[in-house]
Amino acid sequence: MSKISIKNWAEDDRPREKLLNKGAGVLSNAELLAIIINNGTKDLSAVDVSKNLLAATGNSLTRLGKMTVKDILQLKVKGIGEAKAVFIVAALELLNRKNQEEHTISTFNSSKDAAAFVRAKLQAYTKEVFGVLFLNRANRIIAFEIISEGGFTSTVVDPRLIFKRALVHNTTALILSHNHPSGNVKPSASDEELTKKIVSAGRFLDIRVLDHVIVSDNGYFSFADEGLL
Secondary structure: OOOOOHHHOOHHHOHHHHHHHHOHHHOOHHHHHHHHHOOOOOOOOHHHHHHHHHHHOOOOHHHHHOOOHHHHHHOOOOOOOHHHHHHHHHHHHHHHHHHHHHOOOOEOOOHHHHHHHHHHHHOOOOOOEEEEEEEOOOOEEEEEEEEEEOOOOOOOOOHHHHHHHHHHOOOOEEEEEEEOOOOOOOOOHHHHHHHHHHHHHHHHOOOEEEEEEEEEOOEEEEOOOOOOO
16 A cells, blocks of 8 residues: 555645644644655655654754764665755754854853853764853853863863963953763763862962853753852
8 A cells, every 4th residue: 555645634734734724833843854854755754754763863853953964864764865864954953053042141140041051052062072151250251162172971171271262352250161962961070170270270360260061961060059169
């Protein structure tokens, strides 16, 4: 028995018609992806292809959003070729940028503010990355810079580079940050040692380290909140 085309479905079951009539919020992730990829195969509807793609990523849009075109093609999902993979990567990159815009705040009053900002900036990275927020006396952001990119479990950070950039920006305070792709936000012994070293060096330059936040898809850890600064 041949697969019924989306064109022959009841109007309520067609993703594009459903979006037009009821709004995007009622569509499932698979239906939204089906609109992006536009069509399926001879035997599979676009929704079926989308469901298979999501299943191959553990039904995680976060994981899918971190994939490159090559990564998606390596999943070998029937109906997903290079052109469709390009559409998917482009659409999810727009979502990443939307999230970054939503969390682009100018003043940091809590670890929650810093963690939301940093998570938006680092969410697309699949490897560990160390970034620094450079702030003025009013805790308003001057700049955010990636200082170091590492592997899946660690990254090497040179404190001298951090303070060199701090002096360039004429900053008076820092918020250190990095991601843990594993999902576990607990700091390692090396994380704690590095933080102490940077805090100590900052005292000599009269540059305060306000916090060090570790972020992941599962939450965040604040050195300041835990009394570790």
